[in-house]
Amino acid sequence: MRWVSTAIALLAAATISPALAQTASFDGTWSVTQECEPAPGGARGFKWAYDATVKGGQLVGQYGTKDKPSSLTLTGQIKADGSAMLRASGLNGKSDYTAGFGQPGEKFSYPVEARFEAKRGTGLRTQARTCRFTFVKL
Known part of the structure; x- marks a missing residue:
């Protein structure tokens, strides 16, 4: 019976789509730097640094305390x-x-339109003001 479990595990591994395997290559912790230029009309620019986690290609990052002023998800x-x-x-x-x-x-x-490579990435916000995002895999 042991060979049956091994065969099933090998079959499951072989059926993982190449696209899913490639998105998983981005999995891990990423350092995010967000730099926003002053906005038209005079709002001041700022720079934030926070971490994001990628799992199964899904990115989730958090600056500040969620649902509190001065926070971003x-x-x-x-x-x-x-x-x-x-x-x-x-x-x-x-x-x-x-x-x-x-x-x-x-x-x-x-x-935020973004582009990721193995260990680095960039992103850009262009609505209301320009913000540049830099991603570095830790």
């Missing part, structure tokens, strides 16, 4: 070719750093 699926359309969402912090001078605690959300 970054999520999205990294495709086998390394491309990703991520979503940043959270709650505004101090209004002088917020595009449109939104009030602290107001919700925000925007897309």
Whole structure:
């Protein structure tokens, strides 16, 4: 019976799609640096650093405390070719750093177009202000 379990395990491993195997190559912990330029109208620029975890190609990063002012959650699926359309969402912090001078605690959300390689990645936000994202696999 032992050979049956081994055969089943080998068959399961052989049926994993190449795309799934490639997205898993991005799995691990990534350091994220987010640099946002001053926004049109005068909001100040800022730089944040936080970690993100990738599992099964799914990225989840967190800056600050979720659901508290000055927080951001970054999520999205990294495709086998390394491309990703991520979503940043959270709650505004101090209004002088917020595009449109939104009030602290107001919700925000925007897309981030990203590209990943084996150990590095980049991303860009272009809505309301320009923010550049740098990803480094730890």
